[in-house]
Amino acid sequence: MKNESLSLLFNLTKTQSLLQRKFDRLSMHGLGYTDFMLLHLLASTSEQQMRRIDLASRMGLTPSGVTRLLSPLEKNGLVGRESNARDARVSYVVLTATGQRVYEEAKVTADALANDILPKITMNQLQAITAIFKQIDPEFTSF
Numbered sequence: 001m002k003n004e005s006l007s008l009l010f011n012l013t014k015t016q017s018l019l020q021r022k023f024d025r026l027s028m029h030g031l032g033y034t035d036f037m038l039l040h041l042l043a044s045t046s047e048q049q050m051r052r053i054d055l056a057s058r059m060g061l062t063p064s065g066v067t068r069l070l071s072p073l074e075k076n077g078l079v080g081r082e083s084n085a086r087d088a089r090v091s092y093v094v095l096t097a098t099g100q101r102v103y104e105e106a107k108v109t110a111d112a113l114a115n116d117i118l119p120k121i122t123m124n125q126l127q128a129i130t131a132i133f134k135q136i137d138p139e140f141t142s143f
Contacts, residue, residue: 008132023113029106030076034059034069036110039078039103040143042095049082049092058141078102 023033031039041058042048050058056066070093073079078099084090095103134140 019117022117023110025109025113026106029102029109031102031106034061035073036103036106037143038066038069038073039095039099039106040110042079042093043100043103043107044143048095048100051090051092055093057139058143060137073099 020033023036026033026036029036037059038055041055042050052066052070053063055061056063059066061069070079074081076098077096080094080096082092082094084092130140130142
């Protein structure tokens, strides 16, 4: 007997791999898919900064995974570090001006890819998929 729930989870994993391959076009901007996700999160905040732990949570990564992801972005000047004036134990990942420029250029590519991948998706379909994600992760928040 086929377990439909298990099949759905396998298909989600397969879809993630497919999306990452399709988003390889972001390499023209010097970014990978997860690099772009991270820049997108930073660009989406009013201060263009987040704590590493919050980035990890939003991206579904471990804090050490985010640290590894940030290293090349820092070397390339796309993100920086900023200390919290009130609590020296807290530091923020900050989107730099260069990072903002690269993000804006890459976003044009990413938007076109998203429209190519899901050209006719309806709001009802998006809401149904989001409901599935929320069942998998009750703390799920959309990008």
